[in-house]
Amino acid sequence: MATPSQSGKQIWTSTQMTVQEKRLSILVISFSYRPLNNPRSFRWSHLTEQFAKLGHRVDVVTSWVPSMDEIEQDGLLTIYRVGWKKIERLRARQRDSRSQAGTGTASAKSPFGALRGMLLGAVIRTWRAIHWPDAACLWYFPARTKALSLAKAHQYDVVVSVAPPFTAVLVGRYVRNRCEAPAWILDLGDPFSFLEGAPPNNRALYGRLNETYERAAFREADGVSVTNPQTMERYEAVFPESKGKIRVIPPLLSMPPIYASAAPVRGRLVYVGTLYRHIREPTFLLELFTRACRDDQDGKIELHFFGDVSACIDILGRYQERLGKRLSIHGLVGREKVAEAMGEADILINIGNDTTYQLPSKVVEYAASGKPVVNIAKTEQDSSVRFFSNFPYALNLVTHDGMPSDSHVSQFSDFIWHPPERASRSLLDAWLAPYGTDSVVGDYLDLLRRRRG
Template identity: 40%
Template sequence: MRILIVTHAYAPGRNPRAFRWSALAQHWSARGHDVHVLTAPVPGLSAIEQIDGVTVHRTRGHGVETLRARLGSSQSQAAVTSGVGPGKRSARALIRKVLKAAHDLTWKKLYWPDYAALWIVPAIRHGSGLLDGATPTVLISVSIPFSSHVVGFFLRRKPSVSRWVVDIGDPFAFMVEAPTNNHSLYGTLNFAVERRILDSADAISVTTEGTRRRYIATYPGVEEKIREVPPLVNIPAAPHRPSQSSHTPIRLVYTGTLHRTIRGPERLLSLYQKLVEHLGDRIELHLYGNHREVADVFESLPRAVRAGVFLHGEVDREEALGAMRDATVLVNIGNDTTYQLPSKLVEYAAMEKPVLNVVMRPNDSSVAFFKAHRCVFNVIGDADVSDAKAGDAVKFLLDAPDAECSCDREWLRRFSTENVAAGYEQLF
């Protein structure tokens, strides 16, 4: 079988879509399928290369996209305690900040459907060439960004495409909490185009049942073609438990992107400040991932709190997994939307570590998910960040090094590469 995956993010990218689709593409290639990936360019990497049997085609966009990639390629890897404030940043960092501000005030307010808009036409041209010929091909377009589906919509017309699967990582038109474009300009267009994409697709996949229900309610008629294909995790054979002593800091580790609107750090930091009052320098908070949107929140922390907060920025997958293995307690910050489930939660469960789960509301998807996990401390809503709750959290953290958090391995197999790949194959 020949498979063409259209995804803006792919290895060596550092986001959940890149991790998921790199694993799936390699899985199918190892089973003898002819797998091609059409993706965005990566500075320093060739336009075409073989990665673990997968042919990766990197299609170059235009200058604005290249500038955006470079603006986002560097983040602070230092502790907040380094004392590097806005006035002491390097000239290079200052220039990057000015350029990003100009980008956000101009192009970001005008582009459609999202930041990858200028990649669409080159990707359609390149993809059309890949689909010339008689070999039947399963086409899979992956969001985010939604631009990948626009590419897929035009490639679907090629006679060699046997099936088109639209894979939705995050919603598009009704995602008003973290819009991908200027909804005041494009709100009506967003719904119209997403409706057209969904009607044209042969199959649609989402990662949670809540998202599936939301799509069925928003776009009546898609219920027969939309399916839940869960998050993916490569389950570690033997989760690592670092040695602990009375002098070893309690390491809280968060991995993932922070967003100002749907996944901000304020509630976690409010709790952490209370934990510091109890534990002093015995506790550390390490955050791995893109934090650009909320950098000012960390810079405004009191000095005593900042002393134990470390922002590592975006790191490669192995470093992130290593940080999770070395953690005393893993931290989740819930989305302010109820229907999404961060893919990292499956990895958290597989690590068999205690989890501090900080969420906005009781019906957060992570609260339901972690019912299958034995060692979870939920902090729900702003009112839950109280002195009494902090005292309970301190006990949870002190008991964490000795906690027995084994997870049902059969339950975890639902999220394995093999099972997730099989879920997609049913759509082919």
């Protein structure tokens, strides 16, 4: 039967979804899919597996990854990996390089290797200045060819474009306009045309084109899903003509719970996630931690970074010289290692974005761990502040784009050494119900069926 969530909506169990509704035939177009290590990959790998378990046929067109089969089938789920292999091998090497940034695991460079790195860096900067709509644009043609051939061979009920990257939206739009009008859904993890700080392309060159294409996609799509109300409100203001199409489907808790009961405080702080220049930088956290260390004469507190920190490695390097072994950079690691790191943490750290409409997907996993969380944000309107304001085991520190004050340091230190009591498992389960698999899968299936009809 249906159970009420915290917000009052109905959460449908897997049994209900299979019994009450017709099976769907779904085509998902997503550049990111397992084994890629990013939020869109985690979310849609899990969702498509759940759809297939519920009896829906799911085909996925995604990017080719070295060492992975081009076609992979698991029951009703079929994955087609396509792309220019030389390009995807280069992209894989770049991912590996970023994953090792600051860890000390990268091999020493020869003079020739340093020169090659400089030349490659110049090529990448030039490419970033001219590519459109994003860095995945070369995937467009092989993805379009495969998606169109599948759509012509099968009568899909729904086509889903998963972004970022926006290239997947262009592929979906092409398929929609050339086939027997299946319903077309956009699933947006981040905005495209108005994304600030880390835009997907050169906004000075393509700003007007970005808005034109995103507006057209919204107009032609049958439905749009975003992960938080702030993004929906911003889109409704930018594209008011598409207001009725947009729906919030929250972050998905796809990682196994890492709940741990109370343990002696050791002072181990852990940040998990990607750092971005301008929109998610670690300077405030590092300065806050440095000042807290001055009162820790025994050297107990330590700060660990897990994830792609390459964009801010220079900032981390400066503080690592001052903090020594208190600051550890582990680079990009697998989900199992992330779960282990969160389980070993005493305090989890989140850094909000410099925008108010982006919600880091990991905040739900942080909450699910049952660990105390320090959330650092620039304004009270940050979506992470709103999320954690309802979570009784978090400390929100609002920076107002400044450096730590004495009050910030005092609150931070007190929270480290006197954290709140851990939540009970039953309380956490109730609080996290809207983000669980049954709830989020039910939200998507409801969206897909409504728009199909």
